[in-house]
Amino acid sequence: MNLVLLGINHNTAPIEVRERLAIPSTRLADATRSLLHQPGIREGLILSTCNRVELLTLQEDDETQQPQIKADLLRFLHEYFSVPPHEIQPHLYEHRDREAVRHLFRVASSLDSMVVGEPQILGQVKESYTIAREVGAVSTHLESLLQRTFTVAKKIRSETQIGSSSVSIASIAVDLAKKIFGSLAGKTVLLVGAGKMSELAARHLIQQGAASILVVNRTQSRAEKIASTFAGPAVHTEAIPFDDLYDQTPRADIVITSTGAPQKIFERSHGQLFLHARRNRPMFFIDIAVPRDVDPRVNEVEGCFVYDIDDLQQVAAANLADRSREAAAAENIVSREVDKYQERIQSRDAVPAIKALQQHAEDLRQAELARSQSKLADLTSEQREAVEALTRSLTAKLLHPQLTALRESTRPKDSE
Amino acid sequence: MSLLWLKVAVVLYGIAALAVLPAALYDRPRWRHIAIPATIAAVLFHFVSLAEMLNAAHHRLPVDTHETQTLLGLLLAISFLLIYWRYRTLSLGIFLLPICFLLGLVPAFHPSQETSAFPMIQTGWIFLHVALLLAAYAALLLSLLASLLYLVQERRLKQKSSMLPSLPPLETADQIGLKALLFGLPCMTAGLLIGSLIAQATVGPTYFRDPKILLAFAMWLVYIAMIYIRRHSGLRGRRAVYLSSFVFLVVLAVWAANEFSSVHRFTAP
Numbered sequence: 001m002n003l004v005l006l007g008i009n010h011n012t013a014p015i016e017v018r019e020r021l022a023i024p025s026t027r028l029a030d031a032t033r034s035l036l037h038q039p040g041i042r043e044g045l046i047l048s049t050c051n052r053v054e055l056l057t058l059q060e061d062d063e064t065q066q067p068q069i070k071a072d073l074l075r076f077l078h079e080y081f082s083v084p085p086h087e088i089q090p091h092l093y094e095h096r097d098r099e100a101v102r103h104l105f106r107v108a109s110s111l112d113s114m115v116v117g118e119p120q121i122l123g124q125v126k127e128s129y130t131i132a133r134e135v136g137a138v139s140t141h142l143e144s145l146l147q148r149t150f151t152v153a154k155k156i157r158s159e160t161q162i163g164s165s166s167v168s169i170a171s172i173a174v175d176l177a178k179k180i181f182g183s184l185a186g187k188t189v190l191l192v193g194a195g196k197m198s199e200l201a202a203r204h205l206i207q208q209g210a211a212s213i214l215v216v217n218r219t220q221s222r223a224e225k226i227a228s229t230f231a232g233p234a235v236h237t238e239a240i241p242f243d244d245l246y247d248q249t250p251r252a253d254i255v256i257t258s259t260g261a262p263q264k265i266f267e268r269s270h271g272q273l274f275l276h277a278r279r280n281r282p283m284f285f286i287d288i289a290v291p292r293d294v295d296p297r298v299n300e301v302e303g304c305f306v307y308d309i310d311d312l313q314q315v316a317a318a319n320l321a322d323r324s325r326e327a328a329a330a331e332n333i334v335s336r337e338v339d340k341y342q343e344r345i346q347s348r349d350a351v352p353a354i355k356a357l358q359q360h361a362e363d364l365r366q367a368e369l370a371r372s373q374s375k376l377a378d379l380t381s382e383q384r385e386a387v388e389a390l391t392r393s394l395t396a397k398l399l400h401p402q403l404t405a406l407r408e409s410t411r412p413k414d415s416e
Numbered sequence: 417m418s419l420l421w422l423k424v425a426v427v428l429y430g431i432a433a434l435a436v437l438p439a440a441l442y443d444r445p446r447w448r449h450i451a452i453p454a455t456i457a458a459v460l461f462h463f464v465s466l467a468e469m470l471n472a473a474h475h476r477l478p479v480d481t482h483e484t485q486t487l488l489g490l491l492l493a494i495s496f497l498l499i500y501w502r503y504r505t506l507s508l509g510i511f512l513l514p515i516c517f518l519l520g521l522v523p524a525f526h527p528s529q530e531t532s533a534f535p536m537i538q539t540g541w542i543f544l545h546v547a548l549l550l551a552a553y554a555a556l557l558l559s560l561l562a563s564l565l566y567l568v569q570e571r572r573l574k575q576k577s578s579m580l581p582s583l584p585p586l587e588t589a590d591q592i593g594l595k596a597l598l599f600g601l602p603c604m605t606a607g608l609l610i611g612s613l614i615a616q617a618t619v620g621p622t623y624f625r626d627p628k629i630l631l632a633f634a635m636w637l638v639y640i641a642m643i644y645i646r647r648h649s650g651l652r653g654r655r656a657v658y659l660s661s662f663v664f665l666v667v668l669a670v671w672a673a674n675e676f677s678s679v680h681r682f683t684a685p
Binding site: 158161164176178179180181182278279280281282299302303305307311314315 | 443445569570573574576584585586587588649650651652653654
């Protein structure tokens with residue numbers, strides 16, 4: 001059997017190509033069925049995400065057909081998506097057998113993702129597997145490979161810190177808020193100004209338990225509109241007139257600013273007043289505005305913590321660097337697991353050959369005994385048993401070197 | 417036999433003290449799985465050892481310095497486990513577990529030959545007096561350590577250090593500090609009250625003119641003042657550390673005064 005993986009991803013193909021080959025999850029079952037009907041394909045799986053489209057196939061073991069495999073898969077892509085082969089081919093990568101296993105392990109472990117360590121990819125691989133299994137495209141070989149893939153991905157998550165640190169601005173803001181407040185349950189968030197990033201950060205904070213969203217905008221109607229977008233059964237929302245900003249700010253544990261104001265809105269003296277009003281309970285300012293809304297000297301006030309967009313981006317960069325370090329450890333795990341998997345597969349492949357050899361020897365033994373039947377007719381039953389034992393022992397001893405060599409040949413070189 | 421169990425407990429405290437470093441600072445779950453079971457086992461062995469030690473000496477309360485140290489170590493280890501159970505933070509173990517290790521080390525490997533100076537050694541009241549005051553000292557130490565952790569975490573957040581170790585959140589550290597103090601106050605009050613009643617009954621009014629005893633009451637006043645200030649001004653961070661450190665120094669002075677007191681000593685002079 002040949003394992004062949006053909007695909008494009010964010011490294012090899014621009015979005016214009018990827019979007020033409022993307023398969024929505026509703027059509028994935030149909031696409032997998034079509035793939036399975038291609039000549040020579042025994043098992044198959046399609047992984048389609050916003051960053052990659054990959055075809056994993058198990059093909060008949062026919063060496064003369066090998067050059068044809070890629071052409072067949074290209075034709076499938078061409079027919080299914082109506083994209084000419086010459087537009088796909090420059091972006092296509094192909095991995096076979098051991099390298100295909102390695103690639104699959106890396107993809108599921110998020111080592112091949114655009115943001116290394118992101119957790120969604122494992123779920124996407126599992127979804128593809130479930131669909132392929134439902135349409136009968138995954139059975140013995142791919143089943144065992146995919147189960148191993150999920151185990152490896154989980155192992156990497158638990159043994160490395162690859163996914164432990166946040167890399168998006170909104171999730172970093174949440175992480176920092178948790179370092180200050182612990183639980184965010186019941187906390188009050190004040191949004192000053194409007195902006196996609198600040199609203200995204202506020203949504204992350206609500207997901208983590210923030211209970212009140214206060215919105216301040218120079219235009220009251222705009223503030224009310226933004227506040228209404230956060231309304232929910234567990235969330236109290238309130239639009240506050242801009243004139244009340246400084247009176248109301250001490251109510252907030254977390255302040256997210258993203259106004260277009262040319263001057264600072266919050267000065268150091270404001271920080272001191274707020275802290276006094278809050279009896280020194282800490283405050284977290286997330287300043288996403290450029291130019292900045294919060295004077296950096298507010299950070300000097302004991303209990304006030306100010307992070308501007310550069311600070312958040314620096315944390316993101318440092319976390320990405322951490323992930324890269326962890327990725328090196330994860331790559332080692334992948335290499336070890338690929339070796340183990342290959343060893344297991346090769347041992348499994350050797351079993352039919354060993355059985356066939358043993359059966360052939362047994363057939364020869366029985367045939368020789370049958371040929372000598374007339375000459376052995378006078379033997380007593382004990383003598384017959386002795387001859388049986390002798391011939392069995394002889395064939396076993398004659399086969400021993402061949403069977404040992406066969407078993408050894410399936411082991412990886414470095415374990416010899 | 418009691419010393420054997422104490423030695424085992426000390427070794428386990430040592431293992432836990434080492435394992436808690438990567439577990440708390442780098443959030444490594446594998447090390448946490450060593451630190452917590454090792455501490456639980458150490459506490460069990462420590463308890464058995466203390467019970468055997470007191471039973472063998474035919475009294476039910478720690479009377480010499482080593483026994484008192486051992487009880488204090490046990491209380492600190494239990495408080496570490498309680499804080500871990502309640503707040504899921506291991507960071508206090510960075511300080512508490514080495515302290516438990518050191519408090520057990522000398523009694524385990526160099527047992528004292530001191531004799532008791534208490535005439536009413538068999539009474540449960542003295543046990544309560546000692547245990548409650550030790551609990552108050554342990555609570556104060558916890559509060560100081562929590563304030564220190566608050567300070568370190570606050571500095572790191574202000575410096576925007578990307579390498580933030582896994583310390584407890586500021587509010588958690590603050591809560592641990594304040595709750596420890598609030599737990600320590602009734603312990604200290606009851607401990608001093610029981611001690612005063614016993615002293616009044618056995619020694620008489622002269623007991624209360626001893627500098628050690630006067631210092632102990634001053635410590636109680638300072639302790640109350642600290643709680644008042646922390647609760648009513650929301651004192652946190654640097655100033656909370658200064659205040660806790662000052663009260664802790666007072667406690668150390670009260671502890672050390674045992675050596676100079678003529679009426680309140682652990683051992684016979």
